[in-house]
Each structure stands twice: as C-alpha cells, then as structure tokens.
Amino acid sequence: MTSGTLPAHTAGRGVAVSLGASLLFAVIFLIAGLLPGWGAEEIFGRRVVLTLATLSCILPFLPWARADARALAVRVRRRPSLLALGLVAAGLVAVQLWLFMWAPLHNMALSVSFGYFLLPLSMVLAGRFFFADKLSVLLKLAVAAAGVGVIHEAITAGGLAWPTLVVCLGYPVYFVLRRKLGFDSLAAFAGELLLLLPLGIYFIVVGPHGIAGSGSSGPGGSGGIWGALSIGVLGGLAMALYLLASKWLPLSLFGLLGYVEPVLLVGVSLYLGESLGWSALLTYGPILLALFLLCVDGRRSSRPLGE
Structure with missing residues (x-):
C-alpha cells in the first residue's frame, strides 16, 4: 500500500492529529507571550523537564516508539561516539x-x-545540497517565488531579522544532522531532551520562581506557574501528535498541513500586539505562492504510477 492510498480512516486520523499538533504549538506560542515577569530561560527549563516527563508517559504505549527506542539504544551502545x-x-x-x-x-x-514560513523552502534547498534531491520545475518556481518575498522583506526591513534566520537556517542543519545520524524519531527527540535535562533544571533553580514556584506573586505569578507548566505538557503532546501525523498521512498532505502552524503563529503574533502593514503583502504573498507550488509538487510526486 503506497502513501497515496492510505485507508480513509487512517488519513482522517492523520489530518486530525496534524491539525491538533499545529494548534498546540500555536497555544504554546501564545502562552509564552502571556507570561510577563518570566524569563525565556526559565520557561525553556520547565518545557524541557515537563516535555520529557510527558513523553516518558506516552512512549511506552506506542509500539513503534518502543521499537525506535530499542534501535536507538543498540546503535549508541555499539557506537558511543554518537x-x-x-x-x-x-x-x-x-x-x-x-x-x-x-x-x-x-x-x-x-x-x-x-x-517558519520560509522553513519548508529552506528544507527543499537543504535536501538539494546535502542529499542531492532533484528540483522539479515547480520546486524551482517555488524557490524563486520565495526569493522575491525574502528580498522584499530584506529591503523594507533593512535585512532579515536574526530570529528569522535562526529558524529558517538553523532547523535545516538540525534535521540534516538527525537524518545523517539516523536519529529521525520521537525516541531520539526524547534522548535529546534527556541530554538537555541538566540545563533545564539549572534554569529552573536559578529562575525567580524556583522549583516549587516560590516568588510567584506579582505579574505572571501563580497563573504564570500554571502557564509555564502547561507549556511543557503541551509540548510533549504536540510532538507526539506531530510524529503520529507523519506516519499516518501521505507525504504531500502532511507537508500541506504543516503550513497551518506558521499561519496560526502569525495570528498569535497579531493578537500579542504586533502589526503588519500593507507592504507585508509583497513579502507574504510570494511566500504563500511558493508554499502552494510546493504543495502541488508534493501532491504530484506522491501519486501512484498510472493515476
């Protein structure tokens, strides 16, 4: 059975969990923006600890996750340098x-x-340079369209903001490294969180709210404690749903639904008080066209022969 001929009930579940993951990531983004008086480092620490705890409760009940964890343990035991x-x-x-x-x-x-809007296109380029993926005509047009939007943003804003560059350039390096190492699994992500656990605990201990949430009065007080805790739990659930969607959906549909997240993040950004001028149409318009071309290409490449 090919990815393009999955049973309707499996595809339906895949769409639901993919949308759920995107929504949870957007909620995490919103909660983080509504925690005045909290530092990003302390929230990060709580997210690492609680996301790892959440995954520890989920992974044992997923057969494919247990298999991935066993395979990962065997590889690391054989090659400790990993x-x-x-x-x-x-x-x-x-x-x-x-x-x-x-x-x-x-x-x-x-x-x-x-x-995050640029990430799919930067991943296409990463695949071209690191894995010799061939670019179809549609993919070349998509890259060109995205380039128009990027150039416009760079000119009007005096260059791309460093957070934009960290996301659209940093994530491809991360994913390429994971693919090269064979660590492309939820179990591997849990392993990465385990390595980050000491850092996460340190940020919590030195943070103003401490391990038990002491010093929680004032802005972002007791409500902020619950917000920070929810970020960690929701992070674990979102990653589990995201990986499930990748297994249940055809690649093209999975990629298409992945574009829901940056749209939601823009909505959250506007809700938090940031604004977009009319000139943003010349930035986001070509980017959206590029994403549309990317989706069309993914749909065409995933069709079974003879369809």
Whole structure:
C-alpha cells in the first residue's frame, strides 16, 4: 500500500492529529507571550523537564516508539561516539526551543513566524545540497517565488531579522544532522531532551520562581506557574501528535498541513500586539505562492504510477 492510498480512516486520523499538533504549538506560542515577569530561560527549563516527563508517559504505549527506542539504544551502545553528535543535535534544538519562548516575550513573534514560513523552502534547498534531491520545475518556481518575498522583506526591513534566520537556517542543519545520524524519531527527540535535562533544571533553580514556584506573586505569578507548566505538557503532546501525523498521512498532505502552524503563529503574533502593514503583502504573498507550488509538487510526486 503506497502513501497515496492510505485507508480513509487512517488519513482522517492523520489530518486530525496534524491539525491538533499545529494548534498546540500555536497555544504554546501564545502562552509564552502571556507570561510577563518570566524569563525565556526559565520557561525553556520547565518545557524541557515537563516535555520529557510527558513523553516518558506516552512512549511506552506506542509500539513503534518502543521499537525506535530499542534501535536507538543498540546503535549508541555499539557506537558511543554518537552521543557527542547527539549532544550537538540537542544544542541545535535547544536554541530553537528557547527562541520559541523568547520571541513572543520580546515583540519578535512575527520574525519567528516568518522564519517558519520560509522553513519548508529552506528544507527543499537543504535536501538539494546535502542529499542531492532533484528540483522539479515547480520546486524551482517555488524557490524563486520565495526569493522575491525574502528580498522584499530584506529591503523594507533593512535585512532579515536574526530570529528569522535562526529558524529558517538553523532547523535545516538540525534535521540534516538527525537524518545523517539516523536519529529521525520521537525516541531520539526524547534522548535529546534527556541530554538537555541538566540545563533545564539549572534554569529552573536559578529562575525567580524556583522549583516549587516560590516568588510567584506579582505579574505572571501563580497563573504564570500554571502557564509555564502547561507549556511543557503541551509540548510533549504536540510532538507526539506531530510524529503520529507523519506516519499516518501521505507525504504531500502532511507537508500541506504543516503550513497551518506558521499561519496560526502569525495570528498569535497579531493578537500579542504586533502589526503588519500593507507592504507585508509583497513579502507574504510570494511566500504563500511558493508554499502552494510546493504543495502541488508534493501532491504530484506522491501519486501512484498510472493515476
């Protein structure tokens, strides 16, 4: 059975969990922006600890996740040097997790959202350069259209904001490294969080709210404690749903639904008080056209022969 001929009930579940994951990531982004008086580092620490705890409760009940964990353990046991490369991957994803918390607290949510809009295109280029993927005519047109939007943004804003660059350039490096190492699984992500656990605990201990949430009075007080805790739990659930969607959906449909998240992040950014002028149409318009072309190409390439 090909990815393009999955049973309707499986595809339906895949769509539901993909949309659920995108919604949870947007909720995390919103909660982080509504925690005045909290530092991104402390929120990051709680997210690492609680996301790891949540995954520890979920993974044992997923047969494919248990198989991935066993395979990962065998590989690391045979090649202990993989731990060093895993630490590099953990460092790369740590930057992204921290930035996702920092941006909405510092009026940079739109910059991060723009980075997520560019990410699919930067992943296409990464596949071309690191894995010799061939670019179809539609993919070349998509890259060109995205280039128009990027150039316009760079000219009007005096250059791309550094959070945008961290997302659209940093994530491809992270994903390429994971693919090269064979660490492309939810179990591997849990392993990366395990490596980040000491750092997460440190940020919690030195943070103003401490381990038990002491010092929770004032802005972002007791309500902020629950917000920070929910970010960690929702992060674990979102990653589990995201991986389930990748297994249940055809690649083209999975990619298409992945574009729901940056749209939601832009909505969250506007809700938090940032604004877009009319000139943004010349930035986001070509980007949306590029994403549309990318979806069409993915749909065509995933069709079974003879369809």
